Amino acid sequence: MKILKENCVSCHNPEKRKGKLVLTSREGALAGGEDGAVLVVGKAAESKLIEAMSSSADPHMPPKGQLSDAEIAALRMWIDSGAKWNAKALAATTQPASTRPIVLRALPASYRPVLCMALSADQKRLAVGRGDRIVLYDLSAAGRAGDRRTRDAQ
Numbered sequence: 001m002k003i004l005k006e007n008c009v010s011c012h013n014p015e016k017r018k019g020k021l022v023l024t025s026r027e028g029a030l031a032g033g034e035d036g037a038v039l040v041v042g043k044a045a046e047s048k049l050i051e052a053m054s055s056s057a058d059p060h061m062p063p064k065g066q067l068s069d070a071e072i073a074a075l076r077m078w079i080d081s082g083a084k085w086n087a088k089a090l091a092a093t094t095q096p097a098s099t100r101p102i103v104l105r106a107l108p109a110s111y112r113p114v115l116c117m118a119l120s121a122d123q124k125r126l127a128v129g130r131g132d133r134i135v136l137y138d139l140s141a142a143g144r145a146g147d148r149r150t151r152d153a154q
Helices: 002-007 026-031 069-080 087-091
Strands: 114-119 125-130 133-138 148-152
Touching: 002 069, 002 087
Parallel strands: none
Antiparallel strands: 114 125, 125 133, 133 148
16 A cells, blocks of 8 residues: 555546546556556456556556566565555545655666757757767768767766
């Protein structure tokens, strides 16, 4: 319940209903969201809740960080053992607190979206911002494979 409370309920509550999913009650978790059921009791391997927390998932949940391996393992064990619901432990977060501190976690190493691109005026060079790097491509190279140089974006 603590993991759900700290990482899921702020978006998946009766007010926000992100993805039409409500995780403030067992019934809501079992009902699922716009993509169907997210919790298959006794079968963590078949539960979309666990699948969405994989570092390679798209969309990845929670969107602003990666749960630790221990947290994901705890959720797996909880689901495999019947997903017993403790409403009292979750009750304090049925209405998200606006003053709750935000804890940012490192994104998975495999998550490297292109955040921006810029093409030079002569259209011979392309700069691509990916994560904490800027990758420069020489588009005038034969076959357009290009000369690739990477710099830290600081």
